[in-house]
Amino acid sequence: MRKIVFRIWLVNLLLSIVLFMLYRIVIAGLQPADTTFLERFFNFLDILLNLGFSMIYLVVMVAGSFSVFLNQIERIKNSYFLSFLTFSGIPLFCVVFLVVNVSMDIFQYSFTPDPIKTLLCFSIIYLVCSVIEFLMFRKKVKAQILLAVPL
Numbered sequence: 694m695r696k697i698v699f700r701i702w703l704v705n706l707l708l709s710i711v712l713f714m715l716y717r718i719v720i721a722g723l724q725p726a727d728t729t730f731l732e733r734f735f736n737f738l739d740i741l742l743n744l745g746f747s748m749i750y751l752v753v754m755v756a757g758s759f760s761v762f763l764n765q766i767e768r769i770k771n772s773y774f775l776s777f778l779t780f781s782g783i784p785l786f787c788v789v790f791l792v793v794n795v796s797m798d799i800f801q802y803s804f805t806p807d808p809i810k811t812l813l814c815f816s817i818i819y820l821v822c823s824v825i826e827f828l829m830f831r832k833k834v835k836a837q838i839l840l841a842v843p844l
Contacts, residue, residue, distance in 0.1 A: 694765065694770070694834075694837065695765060697830065697833050697834070697837075698761060698762060698764050698765055698830075701761055701764075701826055701829070701830050702758060702759075702761045702762060704826060705757070705758045705761055705822075705823065705826055706755075706758045708819070708822050708826075709751075709754035709755065709757070709758050709819070712754065712815055712818060712819055712822075713747070713750065713751050713754060715815070716747055716750060716811070716812075716815045717747055719811055719815075720743045720747060720808070720811065739808075742806075742808055743808050746808050746809070746811075746812050749812075750812060750815065750816070753783060753784070753787050753816075754784075754819060756783055757780075757781075757783040757784050757819070757823065760779045760780075760782065760783060761779055761780060763779040764776055764779055764830070770834060773831065776827065776830070776831065776834075777827055780823050780824070780826060780827035780830065781820060781823045781824050781827055784816060784819050784820040784823050785820060787816050787820075788813070788816050788817055788820050791809065791812060791813040791816055792813065794809065795809060795810065795813060
């Protein structure tokens with residue numbers, strides 16, 4: 694079982710690194726206009742905001758990756774719901790938080806900053822991938838349980 698959890702964690706960690714690098718590439722691809730001092734100042738603030746969001750994104754993905762190791766505990770591994778939370782609990786919480794934030798921004802201001810939209814898109818991608826990993830993990834656990842039960 695430890696090998697399965699470690700492999701799933703390794704895939705999750707590699708996925709996190711790839712998504713983080715793609716997120717940074719998307720953020721770096723935004724072309725600002727640098728004509729006046731004020732525009733340069735706002736560009737600098739935008740860069741700081743993007744760096745902050747990318748660091749938050751990285752911390753959340755690493756925390757989500759390490760929570761997979763909780764599946765080594767027998768009670769968590771055997772519970773479908775608790776096992777789901779170890780895979781997708783943190784990303785699900787973040788997606789719900791970002792959706793509520795974006796909804797409030799749209800409702801109140803009819804505007805949502807692009808970095809938050811980008812962060813939401815990448816968080817949804819990570820959530821979908823973690824759910825797929827969870828389903829693969831449950832399939833392997835179920836197969837292992839069926840092999841262990843004598844007929």
